[in-house]
Amino acid sequence: MSVTYIDAIREAQEKLLRDDPRVFLYGQDIAGFGGAFKATKGLADQFPNRVFDAPISEDAMIGMAVGAAIEGMRPIVEMQFADFSSVAFNQIINQAATHFYRTGIPIPITVRLPSGGTPGSGPFHSQSMEGIYAQYPGLVVLTPATVSDAYHMLLDGVALDDPVIYCEHKFLYRWLKAKSINGDHLPIGQARITRPGKHASVVTYSAMVHEAVRAAERLAQDGWEIEVVDLRSVKPLDLDTILASVARTGRLLAVGEAFPWGGVTAEVIARVTEEGFHLLDAPPQRLNARDTPVPYHPKLWAAHRPTPESICEALRKLLSF
Amino acid sequence: MSVTYIDAIREAQEKLLRDDPRVFLYGQDIAGFGGAFKATKGLADQFPNRVFDAPISEDAMIGMAVGAAIEGMRPIVEMQFADFSSVAFNQIINQAATHFYRTGIPIPITVRLPSGGTPGSGPFHSQSMEGIYAQYPGLVVLTPATVSDAYHMLLDGVALDDPVIYCEHKFLYRWLKAKSINGDHLPIGQARITRPGKHASVVTYSAMVHEAVRAAERLAQDGWEIEVVDLRSVKPLDLDTILASVARTGRLLAVGEAFPWGGVTAEVIARVTEEGFHLLDAPPQRLNARDTPVPYHPKLWAAHRPTPESICEALRKLLSF
Amino acid sequence: MLRARILENKLSSLYKAGKIVGGVYLGRGQEAVSASLGTSLIQGTDFFAPLIRDQAGRTAFGEPLIDCTRTYLGSVLGPMRGRDGNIHRGRPSMGMPAMISHLGAQVPVVAGMLFAKRLQGTLAGRVGATCIGDGATSTGAFHEGINLAAIEKLPLVVVVANNQFAYSTPNSRQFACVDLIEKARGYGIGGFSVDGTDLLASASVISEAVRRAREGGGPQMVVARLLRLSGHGEHDDGSYVTTDIRSGHYGRDCIEVAMRQLVENGFASVDEIIKWQEQIVEEVQRAVAQAQQEPVPDPYHEDWTALATRFPLSQPITPSNAQ
Amino acid sequence: MLRARILENKLSSLYKAGKIVGGVYLGRGQEAVSASLGTSLIQGTDFFAPLIRDQAGRTAFGEPLIDCTRTYLGSVLGPMRGRDGNIHRGRPSMGMPAMISHLGAQVPVVAGMLFAKRLQGTLAGRVGATCIGDGATSTGAFHEGINLAAIEKLPLVVVVANNQFAYSTPNSRQFACVDLIEKARGYGIGGFSVDGTDLLASASVISEAVRRAREGGGPQMVVARLLRLSGHGEHDDGSYVTTDIRSGHYGRDCIEVAMRQLVENGFASVDEIIKWQEQIVEEVQRAVAQAQQEPVPDPYHEDWTALATRFPLSQPITPSNAQ
Numbered sequence A, B: 001m002s003v004t005y006i007d008a009i010r011e012a013q014e015k016l017l018r019d020d021p022r023v024f025l026y027g028q029d030i031a032g033f034g035g036a037f038k039a040t041k042g043l044a045d046q047f048p049n050r051v052f053d054a055p056i057s058e059d060a061m062i063g064m065a066v067g068a069a070i071e072g073m074r075p076i077v078e079m080q081f082a083d084f085s086s087v088a089f090n091q092i093i094n095q096a097a098t099h100f101y102r103t104g105i106p107i108p109i110t111v112r113l114p115s116g117g118t119p120g121s122g123p124f125h126s127q128s129m130e131g132i133y134a135q136y137p138g139l140v141v142l143t144p145a146t147v148s149d150a151y152h153m154l155l156d157g158v159a160l161d162d163p164v165i166y167c168e169h170k171f172l173y174r175w176l177k178a179k180s181i182n183g184d185h186l187p188i189g190q191a192r193i194t195r196p197g198k199h200a201s202v203v204t205y206s207a208m209v210h211e212a213v214r215a216a217e218r219l220a221q222d223g224w225e226i227e228v229v230d231l232r233s234v235k236p237l238d239l240d241t242i243l244a245s246v247a248r249t250g251r252l253l254a255v256g257e258a259f260p261w262g263g264v265t266a267e268v269i270a271r272v273t274e275e276g277f278h279l280l281d282a283p284p285q286r287l288n289a290r291d292t293p294v295p296y297h298p299k300l301w302a303a304h305r306p307t308p309e310s311i312c313e314a315l316r317k318l319l320s321f
Numbered sequence C, D: 001m002l003r004a005r006i007l008e009n010k011l012s013s014l015y016k017a018g019k020i021v022g023g024v025y026l027g028r029g030q031e032a033v034s035a036s037l038g039t040s041l042i043q044g045t046d047f048f049a050p051l052i053r054d055q056a057g058r059t060a061f062g063e064p065l066i067d068c069t070r071t072y073l074g075s076v077l078g079p080m081r082g083r084d085g086n087i088h089r090g091r092p093s094m095g096m097p098a099m100i101s102h103l104g105a106q107v108p109v110v111a112g113m114l115f116a117k118r119l120q121g122t123l124a125g126r127v128g129a130t131c132i133g134d135g136a137t138s139t140g141a142f143h144e145g146i147n148l149a150a151i152e153k154l155p156l157v158v159v160v161a162n163n164q165f166a167y168s169t170p171n172s173r174q175f176a177c178v179d180l181i182e183k184a185r186g187y188g189i190g191g192f193s194v195d196g197t198d199l200l201a202s203a204s205v206i207s208e209a210v211r212r213a214r215e216g217g218g219p220q221m222v223v224a225r226l227l228r229l230s231g232h233g234e235h236d237d238g239s240y241v242t243t244d245i246r247s248g249h250y251g252r253d254c255i256e257v258a259m260r261q262l263v264e265n266g267f268a269s270v271d272e273i274i275k276w277q278e279q280i281v282e283e284v285q286r287a288v289a290q291a292q293q294e295p296v297p298d299p300y301h302e303d304w305t306a307l308a309t310r311f312p313l314s315q316p317i318t319p320s321n322a323q
């Protein structure tokens, strides 16, 4: 038997509803219908009056979750797609994110963002917003790349007292399978060495971890040992693990699926060069999506995001310094 | 006679209304009242039916401006404070920013964001959002630091065919004065060497240019010659000028007033280390605001943002490598 | 509307055969309303912001079939050139904006197009229209957009197709008023209700709303009651729609109703309708065949820039058509 | 309300003397409405999300004077510890959320507080209330929040203080309906109108709205017509308010009306009122004096973190009060 990434998300929510009476789910079409991606399938039946269909009012959905959190609940809000959180932006960054600092009352809400590109989804159903939310003080931003992380990080995220932006990658939903949901369980804020190596470090997260591993496998055929670091959470960022990896390899490539200006890859490189400049044997490199909206046609989409090929190319350049 | 930064913004709008029939102004309290900061004072009288009071509907204000731009107009939309653009976020990043790529029809709107901190303004009237908007393909993000730039960059920004996020710094409004509005006029996308130097480069923008110059003046007393680079536009970013400066000095400090995760300073450092690693004689450093909402009390506020003191301290550290 | 139905049936079977790029969202059951709006508008004068269930309105407004098939079949010659898809397609320069997915967001855009015409002195006789679902009335964008249009007294027509569900979510989880039309008064705009499964009724009510807007009556809202006769998209079987609802009055097929109305009122004979059908089937086949043999987008020929301006600029630019 | 007026007069003169940290936004002219709401609520049971002109409601709800003076005068002992200011202050754990500036944003928050109580089985007999201006009715947040509360049939009371202006913008540029109360029907909620300069009328209408919500009648909207008797903030002279409007019915001072009502109805004598006034002046002086001698925030003692969690975590955490 195998579990998929989306199974893990569903299982985590089931466990949370079972174990913690403060948890409830709120989102469009998540009750009877089980959600656009079926991440809440069956939960409304199992937990009557704990799973609610929301109106198409993302801003109010978050505002309402904040209010419920003030009164002691732990809401999990599903955005139908990460892209639609743009209309909830204000409540997320100004209400939820500032509340603890301003008042001392924590806001333990979890916002599930079905993120990232899939072929044929286009500019408004493909966005990766982790680098936007991570800019804001007061938010924790999680980007699980494995089935077990999808499970444990949702459990851990809901247990945190802070508002959590949980970026789940749609491409991984059904494509990514594991034998068990119970893999290696690291605390939030700690990165993982997904694949050890010694010639260069690829620091990445979410779906790009798998593309990076593929690239590493290809380069292994030429004798290169590429280390792949999975950030797991982009805020907080585990600089220690990144620096330790760069110390081993001397070379850094940061890979992300988001737009190329700023974002996670820039933050990784700025932090590493500030604190670990002497560890670097070559200029640190970045690989992101292109600087256009995510295109609709699969042929364009495939050329818009980093791929094993483009990661290999970037690594070869990095290794040639 | 002297002109202030806000005078320049007003003058630019007057000139635009006079010279270009496609320009109109839309914003809360900008007609008879002349705007919360008086940036449109008198313009409604001078240009009847070209300056309109908007309802408290930032999302619709931008949507409406996009529609007007499709039909050939060049709207300038004033947000009462940059912070309120969070409720117009969707129309800015998804409607305006993607339109040209998707349809080939440009959206020449200019969104004026009264940005940055002032004492006693607090978490929701102090934000610097340039690093958020710059992440999005399809937007041009301007951050004028001088009276003349405030003037010319608003004129030039409105002349661009792309949506422009014009970040005007509230602290500079009345504090910053110049003899003439007509200073050195550089094209958009080009940075300026505000103060030449040879020992280290401070790359910054907006109000922080002035704090950096103050820091440079202090260090000059100890014989250090600090170069200050004013980015002027954060997207596009003028990497050539930055690299040329770093080539001269070998040392880089990026300073910004925004939150410390990601943003302009991370992008500057990531770009410089990627393309100009060999130019660096020391680890590039960053100085941003602290990772909390902008605090209300002036004593906390002054310690939240970079100051001449903290810039000096960061520079001394940089110079000591 | 017949054209739309036949075209969409074709798209549905192409989808099932795995030939479509992206998703397929149909307007089945909503053609009478959508077509009524499309035919009330004048291409070249009016603006029309179609939404996901407006194939019939698009066709009636004058969108060529080939724009549709090119987009669904991934031809690079389509209006969106592979950059955006299917239901998002538009031709803003021809008065038909290209929607973004975020519901409600097109309302202020159409308002802005009209506002521009007022400033340019060419608003008279023009209207702008958009359709929207029951679910989208819950968005802040809808509220702000209509309110703004009402303040500016713009000739905006918003047709709310209340198909009783937003994806799987029933009206009872979407709003609490008795009928959505009660919102019109709260905005200070005109309001009309109509049975959206009835073509003649829809055509007369919607054209009346369009007329009022055109004549300076300010924004108008039409709420049409009907039922989506397909899933939310073709990936969805719509099993949450109970048999009760399906077999109720609004479960009837507006196309069948329309045919009957056409025949009964002597607008067309059954033979004529069958002939139209055959013609349309052929046109659709042709448009599909043509799009299928056209090139798909090529990443190497993409310019990969989202900006109209080509940076770096060597000197400050001056506006191109300032006077 | 008398307390609020005297307090705010004091704040205004402190502002003019340069003693206040940040801006000063007064509720002058709106005290009757705000106080009526505050007194209809039960602290410890109900929720109240005050907005910028709700000093009277805050006081009536039970906020101690010292919370106010500490915030305005920059004492670190205030509820916001210098991190946020003046009108934003709140004590969420005591049922009074701390507003963010973005208008309309508190509506869904109060709805969520009530929603939590329903899930916890302790909603019965409770209400949540918030005030809002005419201008804020144009926000998407207001629309989405009220609609959500209406769907969930939550005991939410929204009092719209229509003071005819949003900053300088008159109603005519803010909405097009004849009266804002017409929006209530469009949301399917209860609606009440009242003359907000009349304390007795306001108290009776607002307490009735609160009662209906408390008894399960779902959300209630009260629109109070009045005029702000000060500038938008103390930096603003409000010169855009014409003398016509100022000298009209709503230009009358609700405090004077209230005093007259109290005396005429035998609730209090003129002497008693004068005595109250003296008492309050003294209380205010004391609260000001106390706050003025308290320490201001010290950046070196700030922990400078916006997170409740202290990272790094050495091991996965388990929820603290899960059962």
Ligand SMILES: Cc1ncc(C[n+]2csc(CCOP(=O)(O)OP(=O)(O)O)c2C)c(N)n1
Binding pocket: A028, A056, A058, A080, A084, A087, C053, C101, C102, C103, C132, C133, C134, C135, C136, C137, C139, C161, C163, C165, C166, C167, C228, C232
């Ligand atoms: C702001 C926003 N939230 C969520 C979605 C996802 N979504 C797409 S269509 C849809 C249902 C729309 O329902 P309705 O407005 O009634 O239109 P219908 O599909 O019934 O025609 C949803 C929730 C969206 N497009 N935009």
Ligand SMILES: Cc1ncc(C[n+]2csc(CCOP(=O)(O)OP(=O)(O)O)c2C)c(N)n1
Binding pocket: B028, B056, B058, B080, B084, B087, D053, D101, D102, D103, D132, D133, D134, D135, D136, D137, D139, D161, D163, D165, D166, D167, D228, D232
């Ligand atoms: C979303 C948003 N846009 C703009 C502002 C700036 N602003 C603060 S108060 C105000 C006017 C509010 O008017 P109204 O709602 O009528 O309340 P009043 O001040 O009249 O009591 C504005 C525009 C804001 N706070 N929030």
Ligand SMILES: [Mg+2]
Binding pocket: C133, C134, C135, C161, C162, C163, C164, C165, C166, C167
């Ligand atoms: Mg619907």
Ligand SMILES: [Mg+2]
Binding pocket: D133, D134, D135, D161, D162, D163, D164, D165, D166, D167
């Ligand atoms: Mg008002």
